[in-house]
Amino acid sequence: MIEVVEGDITTLAVDAVVNAANTGLRGGGGVDGAIHRAAGPQLLAACRALGGCATGDAKLTPGFELPARWVIHAVGPVWRGGDAGEADLLARCYRRSFELALECGARSIAFPAIGTGAYGLPKEVAARIAVGIMRSHEARFERIVACCFDAADARLYRSLLAPGAP
Ligand code: AR6
Numbered sequence: 001m002i003e004v005v006e007g008d009i010t011t012l013a014v015d016a017v018v019n020a021a022n023t024g025l026r027g028g029g030g031v032d033g034a035i036h037r038a039a040g041p042q043l044l045a046a047c048r049a050l051g052g053c054a055t056g057d058a059k060l061t062p063g064f065e066l067p068a069r070w071v072i073h074a075v076g077p078v079w080r081g082g083d084a085g086e087a088d089l090l091a092r093c094y095r096r097s098f099e100l101a102l103e104c105g106a107r108s109i110a111f112p113a114i115g116t117g118a119y120g121l122p123k124e125v126a127a128r129i130a131v132g133i134m135r136s137h138e139a140r141f142e143r144i145v146a147c148c149f150d151a152a153d154a155r156l157y158r159s160l161l162a163p164g165a166p
Contacts, residue, residue, distance in 0.1 A: 002134050002144045002161055005110070006154040009147040010038035013067040015106035017147075018097045020114040021073040023052050025059065031112040031149070040065040047073065056092035060100045070104055072097045076115030079122070087129060090115055094133040102140060110145035113153055123156055131160045 009017050009031060019035045022028055025047040027036040036043050046061040050073075053059045058074040074097045077089035093114060101109045111130060115121035134144050146161075148154040159165060 001142070002131075002138055002146065004146045004148060004154050004157045004161065006148050006151060008034065008149070009110055009112050010034050010066060012110045012145060012147060014108040014110045014143065014145060015068065016070040016072055016101045016104065016109045017063065017066065017068040018058070018109065018111045018114070019071050019073045020112050020117065020119075021053065021075050023055060023075055025050055025053050025073055028118075030117045035066070035071060038066055039063055039071065043071065056089040056096070058093055058096040058100055060104060068110070070101075070106060072100050072109075074114055076119055076121065076126075079115070079120035082125070086115075086121065087125065090121065090126060090129050091133060094130055098133070098137045098140075107141055108143035108145070109141060110147045112147050112149070116153075123153065127153075127156050127160055131157065 020031050042064045050059045053075050055075045058072050061071050063071050074093040077086040116123050116126045146157045
């Protein structure tokens with residue numbers, strides 16, 4: 001089941017939350033900052049041991065003080081106008097996140113709108129990619145959450161998930 005939730009991903013009681021990280025995995029602003037604050041300093045220590053993460057890839061850590069057992073740190077692309085492989089890189093980091101979730105036995109997973117904040121991806125371009133990959137993994141999870149930080153994002157995801165949506 002794919003569910004749209006409007007709110008702060010750090011509060012969600014799911015097996016795994018996905019972080020919109022950067023290649024250094026050293027924390028940052030946006031959802032990354034929120035996840036590091038809520039998980040506590042052990043998260044940064046765990047990230048340091050991972051040696052960074054390529055764009056389009058993802059890495060796994062425990063969730064420490066989060067309600068979620070795992071954090072999957074996914075690195076989306078910076079928007080450069082659309083001809084620099086952004087769509088493919090974004091799709092890869094969603095797929096890789098699902099792969100890691102399956103490997104650690106997660107049955108529920110929540111995603112933020114990766115790449116659509118500081119990295120500047122157009123909301124609808126990114127949401128269509130996200131929803132397509134969520135749909136193709138729906139059967140393997142009990143719960144897939146599209147966690148939207150504001151009402152406009154939640155409306156966008158709901159419209160893309162509506163039956164018969166183009
Ligand atoms: N819960 C859910 N969604 C959130 C939250 C939250 N607590 N906070 C923000 N969002 P961004 P990016 C939404 O900028 O574009 C960081 O500095 C936000 O409204 O967090 O992939 C990293 O360290 C937006 O829709 O991630 C990287 O350097 C979405 O999360 C860089 O930003 C993604 O926005 C990554 O940029």
